[in-house]
Amino acid sequence: MGTRVFERTEHFNPVVVAPTFNNVSTLIQVLNRIIVLNLPLIVVNDGSTDRTGDLLKTWHQDQPRREHIHIFDHIQNRGKGQALLTAFSMTEGLGFTHAVTIDTDGQLDPEQIPDLLLAASANPDALILGFRDDTAFDYPKKSRVGRRLSNFFIRVECGLYLGDSQCGFRVYPIRLVQNITCGAGRYGYETEIIVRAVWAGYPIVEVPVRCRYFFGEKHRTHFKPWQDTFRHVSLHARMLARRFCR
Numbered sequence: 001m002g003t004r005v006f007e008r009t010e011h012f013n014p015v016v017v018a019p020t021f022n023n024v025s026t027l028i029q030v031l032n033r034i035i036v037l038n039l040p041l042i043v044v045n046d047g048s049t050d051r052t053g054d055l056l057k058t059w060h061q062d063q064p065r066r067e068h069i070h071i072f073d074h075i076q077n078r079g080k081g082q083a084l085l086t087a088f089s090m091t092e093g094l095g096f097t098h099a100v101t102i103d104t105d106g107q108l109d110p111e112q113i114p115d116l117l118l119a120a121s122a123n124p125d126a127l128i129l130g131f132r133d134d135t136a137f138d139y140p141k142k143s144r145v146g147r148r149l150s151n152f153f154i155r156v157e158c159g160l161y162l163g164d165s166q167c168g169f170r171v172y173p174i175r176l177v178q179n180i181t182c183g184a185g186r187y188g189y190e191t192e193i194i195v196r197a198v199w200a201g202y203p204i205v206e207v208p209v210r211c212r213y214f215f216g217e218k219h220r221t222h223f224k225p226w227q228d229t230f231r232h233v234s235l236h237a238r239m240l241a242r243r244f245c246r
Contacts, residue, residue: 006114006121014117014171015040015096018104019083024050026106028059033110040068040096042087047077070094080168081182081189088177098124100171108169109210119207120171127176127197129162130169130209138213150191150232157239158198162206165194169209176202188235195239 006012016039020027034041045052056071063069072086084101091099098120100113108130120128134144143166150165168190180200182192198204 006117010095011097012121012124013096014098014100014120015042015091015094016113017042017044017084017087017099017101019044019046019080019087019101020048020052020104021046021077021080021083022048022050022052023104023106024048024052024055027052027104028055030102030104030106030110031059034102034113035063035065035069037110037113038065039100039113040070040094042070042072042090042099044083044087045071045073046080046083047074049077079186079189081184081186084172084189085177088172088174091174092178096174098171098173099177100128101168103168107211107213112169112209115209116169116171116207119205120173123203123205125173125176126203126205127173127194128171129164129194129204129206130167131164131206132167132209132211134164136211140213153236153239154191154195157236157243158195160194160198160204162194162204164206165191167209167211173202176200183238184235188232191232192235192239 016034018031018034018041020043043056045056053073060066060069060071070090072090074083088099100116102108102110102113116128116130134147147164147166151162154165155161176197180193180196182189182196184192194204
């Protein structure tokens with residue numbers, strides 16, 4: 001994909017952000033698919049305990065445009081929310097205006113990054129959210145239930161009707177993440193920032209994206225059912241309290 005579908009200017013200068021944690025089997029393939037798009041890249045290794053660190057060093061050294069690739073390592077796992085914040089903080093001195101985020105587990109297609117950036121260039125103040133088809137035959141039933149519950153609570157909290165509040169394929173305006181403070185970490189950050197963005201008057205735009213799901217030995221998830229569910233319940237309780245008490 002060599003055709004650029006958006007124009008990079010001083011007011012729209014995007015970077016790809018790829019947080020990763022123990023995705024050694026898919027990481028390099030995803031990064032290679034990103035790098036052919038000729039976009040700058042920030043990779044945050046969030047305390048991986050597998051061979052991620054060594055693979056990233058070797059891969060980085062082999063890249064002809066390595067000066068456009070920035071890698072940061074968390075010593076310990078701090079969760080996806082903090083990995084994103086680390087990447088966003090790195091953009092401040094590099095002149096980037098927007099960050100397109102993509103997971104490294106191989107479920108999402110890096111080739112659709114230009115689709116999201118095209119939407120972002122047309123709506124530079126908007127938070128762009130990937131929208132996965134939850135009617136697909138292979139969409140996990142548990143994920144469908146959790147996603148619809150999250151969509152429902154967000155609708156109650158801020159009045160926004162969303163199709164997919166849990167997709168990590170997004171474009172964040174850097175100004176938005178600088179102006180909005182979220183209390184939730186880990187996966188909760190991606191939910192809370194939607195609500196707070198709406199409260200702050202930022203538009204939300206959804207873009208359809210493809211997604212594939214792995215089962216059996218290929219299935220990888222870092223979602224901890226009990227701990228992360230409790231965190232999400234606590235998050236929505238706080239958001240609902242603020243919504244109805246302010």
